[in-house]
Amino acid sequence: MEKVEILAVGKHPEIMKTILRLINSRPEWNGTIAYSADEALTNSQTIAFNVVLLCAGLDEAEARQIRAHFKVPIVQHYGGGSGLLYAEVYQALGV
Amino acid sequence: MSQIVYHAANTRGKADLGWLKSYHTFSFGSYYNPGRMNFGALRVLNDDTVAGGKGFGEHPHDNMEIISIPLKGGLKHQDSMDNVAVISDGDIQVMSAGTGIFHQEHNDDQHEAVQFLQIWVYPNVLNVEPRYDQLTLNKADRHNKLQQVLSPNKDDAGVWIYQNAWFHLGDFDKGLNTEYELKAKGNGVYVFVLSGSIKIDGQILNTRDGFGIWDIDKFNIEVLENAEFLLMEVPMSF
Numbered sequence A: 001m002e003k004v005e006i007l008a009v010g011k012h013p014e015i016m017k018t019i020l021r022l023i024n025s026r027p028e029w030n031g032t033i034a035y036s037a038d039e040a041l042t043n044s045q046t047i048a049f050n051v052v053l054l055c056a057g058l059d060e061a062e063a064r065q066i067r068a069h070f071k072v073p074i075v076q077h078y079g080g081g082s083g084l085l086y087a088e089v090y091q092a093l094g095v
Numbered sequence B: 001m002s003q004i005v006y007h008a009a010n011t012r013g014k015a016d017l018g019w020l021k022s023y024h025t026f027s028f029g030s031y032y033n034p035g036r037m038n039f040g041a042l043r044v045l046n047d048d049t050v051a052g053g054k055g056f057g058e059h060p061h062d063n064m065e066i067i068s069i070p071l072k073g074g075l076k077h078q079d080s081m082d083n084v085a086v087i088s089d090g091d092i093q094v095m096s097a098g099t100g101i102f103h104q105e106h107n108d109d110q111h112e113a114v115q116f117l118q119i120w121v122y123p124n125v126l127n128v129e130p131r132y133d134q135l136t137l138n139k140a141d142r143h144n145k146l147q148q149v150l151s152p153n154k155d156d157a158g159v160w161i162y163q164n165a166w167f168h169l170g171d172f173d174k175g176l177n178t179e180y181e182l183k184a185k186g187n188g189v190y191v192f193v194l195s196g197s198i199k200i201d202g203q204i205l206n207t208r209d210g211f212g213i214w215d216i217d218k219f220n221i222e223v224l225e226n227a228e229f230l231l232m233e234v235p236m237s238f
Helices: A013-024 A037-043 A060-069 A082-093
Strands: A004-009 A029-034 A051-054 A074-076 B003-007 B013-016 B020-024 B042-050 B055-061 B065-072 B074-079 B084-088 B091-096 B101-107 B114-121 B131-136 B146-151 B166-172 B177-181 B187-200 B203-205 B210-214 B218-235
Touching: A004 A013, A004 A037, A004 A082, A013 A029, A013 A082, A013 B055, A029 A037, A037 A060, A051 A060, A051 A082, A074 A082, A082 B042, B003 B203, B042 B101, B042 B187, B042 B218, B065 B074, B065 B084, B074 B091, B074 B114, B084 B091, B091 B146, B114 B218, B166 B177, B203 B210
Parallel strands: A004 A029, A004 A051, A051 A074
Antiparallel strands: B003 B210, B013 B020, B020 B042, B042 B114, B055 B101, B065 B091, B065 B114, B074 B084, B074 B101, B091 B131, B146 B166, B166 B218, B177 B218, B187 B203, B187 B210, B187 B218
């Protein structure tokens, strides 16, 4: 079964590591993290993402850049461990 | 024409990890119900019981207003801003997670369980500098009247958050009525009954039932049995 590819973009290294760990704890998901819009766009050249999460620290200009580039569901992620993450992704996927 | 939503206590999601028993009014963790995602800006209403000596290890939060209201026992909080505090029944704690904060919460007692509400509200501004605050409330100020415990204003009663939200607690005797007038247009109110029985807009609400009402300027609360309840006024669009 093909995994759901999830890109999380944010600025806080420790939080991003936690998000990556939580995403990858689901066998059907695969996570990638990027620390800037430019890095996110570069990643999109090699991975066909299904969902993009906008995480803490991104400024409005970078969020706009991401929204303009990606043609998949883009979700503002509100951090809190696994509390909201799974529901945010499920909702974006229309589950 | 007012709109309402009713969530009976026994329809909430449940997590039982042994040391933690949590009831989720809205989707949270492994409980996912697309029909129960939020009430306006109110995203999380968890009714938690943590066993003695146990707690939540260090975990991050960002871009969320997090309010904790202990109902029984003491909850020890420690965060990456060097705040260390114990909150107990009668206190309210608020954290604006903003750009990111790590914290841990543990039952301050080794034996007795602690019960508390954890409430998350979407902020009206992203990436603020994280902040922490707590306040001891005078419980007598909510006997047969509504006590404001949270607002958007730093110099108003209670704690404050980055959202156009107001919370009130009430502890009313049977047979009384009270009216709640909304503070802001476009807001709705989510009522959570801590104990007892009340009636709003024809709907009877018992312990741990939830009820949302919006598209209305004010509403009446009829107290059927001695009751404690929390009113959470939040923007319906944000």
